[in-house]
Amino acid sequence: MASPSTSSSASLKSFFDRCGLPSTVKYSCDAFVWSQYSGPVRPAPFQGYCSYTLLVGSEIVVQFRPSAYKLDIDITKTACNIFKHLAPETEHLGELEGTDLHAFSMRKLPGVSLADYRAMPSKRSAREQIVLDFARLQAQAYRHARSAEELLNERRTVGSSLTSRLELMSASLPIRFRQIASSILSDISEIEALPWVFTHGDFLAANILVSPDSGKLTGLLDWAEAEWLPFGIGMYGLEELLGEDNQDGRFVYYPEADRLRLLFWGQLMLLIPELAADSKHLALIKKAQKLGILLWHGIAFDDGNLNRVVEEGNDDREIQRLAMFLSQNPKTELKMQKIGSSLISLLGLIRGFLLRKV
Known part of the structure; x- marks a missing residue:
């Protein structure tokens, strides 16, 4: 949120x-x-x-x-x-x-916050490291996934209200975002049928700990809002890793943001090969990621009350993030599809080689 x-x-x-x-x-x-x-x-x-x-x-x-x-x-x-x-x-x-x-x-977990790490001189080279570690974090969550049916009685604030929140955003978000929310709402049943994974509820630079030497992920703070959610929703946090606020408080992507995004998805598909083998499944997970972006930046945090859609003039920081995070470069999408195809071919070669060995 x-x-x-x-x-x-x-x-x-x-x-x-x-x-x-x-x-x-x-x-x-x-x-x-x-x-x-x-x-x-x-x-x-x-x-x-x-x-x-x-x-x-x-x-x-x-x-x-x-x-x-x-x-x-x-x-x-x-x-x-x-x-x-x-x-x-x-x-x-x-x-x-x-x-x-x-x-x-x-x-006490080791490391410094990513917010403080970014302020250190000459730390640009570690941007790849945190993106790769985020992919490993998602894969680790996926390995402990549970089905939607198992969690019917364990869903918390967000997981129990996905449809109603999407309906609210489809009707009340600033007009330029409503079509995206409506499109995701039409697929909510399929999204809820994805594996449910344990998801950190406040993935911000202040809650991410990294090694001051390497930038490697060493811990995550503040699990108060964590809960089980469909796989992909928790990837809202990826966009937070691809840029940061400038001096005016506006989020700005790094020059290499598209490359880092491709690096994340490539690593994730290597760690979870079935994603590369099913383009429709992967597209649904990416839609779930957009749902995560809407949930975390489209619903206002009013001292813990999560029932109001963000408004122009009152929540401009979040609206600016929505505009940035929901805009996807078509060339990046095409490159990701090519990465998936290459991985499928590579995995086929590896399987063939192993079968010949047997």
């Missing part, structure tokens, strides 16, 4: 104001952590929109979150089971007395 931008300078006062709490509650949070741990405690240099975060020594992170953004321990366990070291083991420490804040302890 469209969410407010976050940065390392996010105001602690704003967080406590949003929770309707006096700023003195910060000291109660600090005291709670001091009572639980013996190591040095300090505020994290990065503070998000939905939490107050403290670092305990070099290995532990403690977050205070209001009920609206409370972590689901079953969800965090699923993230750890599927993505292993990329997700932090998390424990619920309890509720801070007299407040609506819940305390969670988690393992």
Whole structure:
């Protein structure tokens, strides 16, 4: 969903104001952590929109979150089971007395945020690395896919309302996006019949950790909005990796964005060969990706309420992203089809060689 931008300078006062709490509650949070741990405690240099975060020594992170953004321990366990070291083991420490804040302890993941990494000099060469790692992340999720029928009683906020949200966007998005939403709505039954995979719900540069040396993906933060969704929807995050905001706050693609996009799809088809073998299936997954873009940038994030379509004049940052992310270069699509055909031929040769060996 469209969410407010976050940065390392996010105001602690704003967080406590949003929770309707006096700023003195910060000291109660600090005291709670001091009572639980013996190591040095300090505020994290990065503070998000939905939490107050403290670092305990070099290995532990403690977050205070209001009920609206409370972590689901079953969800965090699923993230750890599927993505292993990329997700932090998390424990619920309890509720801070007299407040609506819940305390969670988690393992500190290595690396720096992609947002901070991008600010380092001479890091352009690592753009390929994060795109390849994102493809591996999608393939890892696919290997743990479940059927739509299995998840009928486990669908969360987004998964349980795909059709109704598309209907809302088809009727109320700025006119230039309505046809895309309507087109996807006509295929929603087929999209929902795709394998369902565990999907990170807030794939932004601030939540992506990478090695400061290589740019390799080392972890993902903030699994509060994670849930099972049809394969492809979670690939909305690819576009966030192909550019960044300029000084005016407008998203701008990197000069090599088309090449990086092709690199992603080529890697994904190598990791999941059946995608290369079925062009219709691949086209449906790409449509699911556009659905993901619509869901994350076409629905406004109003302090956790996800029931309003973005509007011109009120949500221009998200509308600008919609315009960028939903425009696809036809030449790029054609090249991707050629990559798929080449992979099918290569896989056929490999199978033939193995059969002769047998």
